[in-house]
Amino acid sequence: MAEQHQGFVWQYADPDMAAGSATVIRTLLDHGYEAYWVGGCVRDEYMGRKVSDMDITTSALPEMTSNLFPHVVPTGIKHGTVTIIENGQAFEVTTYRVESGYEDHRRPKEVVFVSNIEEDLKRRDFTMNAMALGMDGAWVDPFGGRRDIDLRMIRCVGDAEVRFREDALRMIRCIRFASVFGFSIAKGTWKGILTVRSTLSWIAMERIRSELDKMMSGPDPLRGLELLKRSGLYALMKVPFPYKQHNSKIIAAISIVQSSCLDLRWVLLFIGCGISSVQxxxxxxxxxxxxxRRESIVGLIKLQERWDHDSTGEPDSDRQLWINLVLEHGPEIANQWLSMQEALQTAEQQMIESTEQEKSITKSVHVQHARTWLDEMQVKSLKDLKVTGNELLQALNRKGGPxxxxxLRHLLVRTAAGVLLNNKDHLIEEARQVMNDEKE
Structure with missing residues (x-):
């Protein structure tokens, strides 16, 4: 546990992580250097949110820091960062620094180490992330980060245009924070986004997608999507997102899907935007x-496309269609698709209640019937059949071929539909009958 006599006890961090980070800071202090917790961990502790990792900033140069600890990884020593392994935890320790020369709107061309923590905090993106906390519980908050958190406001440190030109990804991070925290964006910060938004095209899609994943798995992804639309950032990415035309009814269902089902939320967004499985x-x-993830998401879209195209609304034909789709895509995709249908139906019902409209979002599917059909399937893949290809070859005394x-597909479909028993003898007899019928 973190030592209480040192002044600050973490309430929202894992005790082992807090203890390990405290040991790192205490070691640096004992050798005459300054050291603080900094950034997201400080912000989350103040907000009462779970602290997932703990970064440290120090006046010690990276070589000096490395000499003080037995387990060090030089993760970014050129830019002043080393990773210290302490108490079974990894902690990034970065030397106070200032940066300049952001030629690609992402990485600084020059890093200069400094001795003043406020100079270091000045280079950070938003006031809520430009705070540090000492072992004695003293706050270093020169830009009013706690005030802005209390105001539920995201505000850039200093000139917003400068901050966003330094790293254009900060514009997406701004929207992600606003969406996840439910904060407003300060007027000057929003103006900065609109002014320099074209620089987003410099940023790799991997970095943008990572931020969007966090936004989409947050408590209010719809707000984030709306901010992306209002800002125009969605169309300025290196690979633009086709978000102009969309079905708001389907997209509304995103917030009904549990945040843990991230890819299902993405699927609803893609369906709502009318993007085909090929696109x-x-x-x-x-x-x-x-x-x-790509195969899973595309598989769900393909299943939706098939259902929309082939469903007749008649129970018998829809049951057979559903069985074929389960066999084609697998039970995991089928279950996810049913969860998506439940979310769509809930969203539709809420809209009917609020607008007194009765227009269907998609071709209806009775989810309970489909779940029953899925549960009733004796087999869901070839490996579930009680006969193998080799056993059929031996029983029918034939050579392999198309x-x-x-x-096997015939046996699988009829067994899944309940027409055949999943019994080796029955399956071999059915196969023999199929081959005899073909001869005739």
Missing amino acids: LDHLLRDWTFSNK WLGEV
């Missing part, structure tokens, strides 16, 4: 989504 596959690649895949 989306290219977009997600360019936006640096992982292959796993016919084998076709027969």
Whole structure:
């Protein structure tokens, strides 16, 4: 636990993390250097939010810091940052510095180490992130970060245009913070975004996508999306986002989906913007989504497209369509799609109640029926069948070929539909009958 006699006890940080960071600061202080907790951890503690990591700033040069600790990783020593491993935790320790020469609106060309913490805080993005906290509980808050948090306001440190030109990603971060924290954006800060927004095209999509993921998984993604639209930033990314035309009814369902289901929220946004699965596959690649996430998101869109195109509203035909879709995309995608339908129906119901309109968002699907159909499926993939391809070859005394895949697919579909029992003998007999019918 952090030592209480040192003055400050963390309320919203993991005790082991707080203790480890306190050891790092205390070591630096004992050797005659200044050291403070800084940035997001200080902000979150003041706001009563969970502290996820703890950064430290110090007057010690990186080489001096490295000499004081046995476990050091030189993560960014050129820019004054080393990572200290203490108490099983990793802490970034950065020397007070000032930066200049942001030629690509991202990285400083020159870094100069300084001895004054206020000079270091002056280079940071927003007042709420330009605060430091000492071991004795003393605050270093030269730009009114606590005041702006109390006002629920995001304000740049100094000149907003300068801050955004230094690192254009800060404009997206500003909107992300406003969305996640429910804060307003100061007039001068918003004006700065509108003035220099074209510089966003310099920023790699991976960095932007990371910020948007945090926004989309936050408590109010719709507010963030609206700010992106109002600012025009959505169209100025290196790979622009097609957000001009959108179905507000579908997008409204985003906030109904649990924040832990991030990719489902993305799917609703893409459907609401009318982006096809083919377009989306290219977009997600360019936006640096992982292959796993891309395949999952595109799979959900494909399932939606098939349902919208082939659903008749008749229970028997829709049940068979649903079984085919489950077999094609897998039960995990199917379950996610059903959760999405529930969110859409909830959003639609809320709009009907508020506007007294009765227009359907998408082709309706009785979610409870579909869940029942899914639960009733004896098999959901080929590996669930009680017969293998090799066993069919032996039983039918035939050589392999395209016919084998076709027969296995036939067995899978009919077993999933409940027409066949998932029994080895029954399945072999059905396969034999299929082959005999083909001969005739």
